[in-house]
Amino acid sequence: MPSSSSFKTLSAVAFTLLLEGAAALHPRPDQADKASFARWLVHESDYAVVSTLDKSGHPFGNIVSISDGHGTEHSTGVIYTYIPTLDETYEELQRDNRVSLTFTEMALIGGQSGGCRNSTAENPPCGRVTIQGKLTQVPEARQALALRYLFARHPEMEGWSGVHKFIPYWMAPANIESFFIINFYGGPSHPTPMEYFNAPWYKQDNSSESGRPGVGVATAHEAEKELFRHALI
Numbered sequence: 001m002p003s004s005s006s007f008k009t010l011s012a013v014a015f016t017l018l019l020e021g022a023a024a025l026h027p028r029p030d031q032a033d034k035a036s037f038a039r040w041l042v043h044e045s046d047y048a049v050v051s052t053l054d055k056s057g058h059p060f061g062n063i064v065s066i067s068d069g070h071g072t073e074h075s076t077g078v079i080y081t082y083i084p085t086l087d088e089t090y091e092e093l094q095r096d097n098r099v100s101l102t103f104t105e106m107a108l109i110g111g112q113s114g115g116c117r118n119s120t121a122e123n124p125p126c127g128r129v130t131i132q133g134k135l136t137q138v139p140e141a142r143q144a145l146a147l148r149y150l151f152a153r154h155p156e157m158e159g160w161s162g163v164h165k166f167i168p169y170w171m172a173p174a175n176i177e178s179f180f181i182i183n184f185y186g187g188p189s190h191p192t193p194m195e196y197f198n199a200p201w202y203k204q205d206n207s208s209e210s211g212r213p214g215v216g217v218a219t220a221h222e223a224e225k226e227l228f229r230h231a232l233i
Contacts, residue, residue: 042077084167090167
């Protein structure tokens with residue numbers, strides 16, 4: 001049986017890994033910057049809980065891996081996922097594509113991010129974001145881009161289509177209906193889609209010391225932002 005010193009060593013290693021994970025996150029936006037916080041949490045998240053309605057009209061929640069850009073240093077804010085045709089969520093989307101996508105900060109770096117440390121997921125300083133809208137199949141003209149984003153964040157996905165049929169889905173900018181954001185006490189906030197897409201996706205310090213891109217790179221690329229503007233008109 002391991003000695004107490006072994007347990008202490010393992011605990012120290014685990015704590016160090018958590019700290020390294022925290023350092024790997026982009027700087028967390030201030031709690032007052034609600035749209036920016038939503039962009040940050042979406043980008044840093046590996047997955048979302050997608051909620052649909054089943055054929056009986058009852059709510060059904062499922063896990064979907066997501067990506068909003070090409071790797072960890074690129075964010076568009078647009079959420080893409082990869083769903084197999086044999087999945088219950090796929091069947092439900094054929095009947096009704098209205099969904100909510102929920103993200104929790106507790107899922108980041110073992111619950112050690114922001115206000116989640118030594119707390120619980122429902123505590124308001126431990127942030128959460130729910131986005132309501134329609135989840136639809138990615139148009140053929142954008143499928144190559146969607147797959148590039150998904151495979152960059154989840155390389156194992158590349159082999160999934162060899163076993164089952166998978167289809168890329170997205171919540172297009174024009175299909176976003178509302179945001180529900182809590183990251184501090186005082187109730188939820190509801191930024192508009194335009195505020196969300198125009199917001200920086202991590203806190204800016206305007207310095208080169210962090211090694212992160214500058215302010216201009218933190219928001220979506222200008223061409224992508226123009227696409228969003230037209231989609232939201």
